[in-house]
Amino acid sequence: MTDIDKQINKQGRDIALKLQSLMALVEQDYNEHEPCLVCNEKFKHHIDKLPCNSDTERKQIVRRDRWGNTKEKNHGTS
């Protein structure tokens, strides 16, 4: 692979990730079950329910139950 090929691949991925973020904003209800291109978690599991912005900016993954509570938060709250 040439340096130019690598550069094109990098830019292509950057564009794909930007598109993913845009689509998630526009159609959040539809996209919440889509897997993130960066971390493979569904959009809805991200801290703000939107996919990671880039390979170097991963978001916190938060798993919520059907009532919207995180499992971590329920530890030791009695």
Ligand SMILES: [Zn+2]
């Ligand atoms: Zn992600």
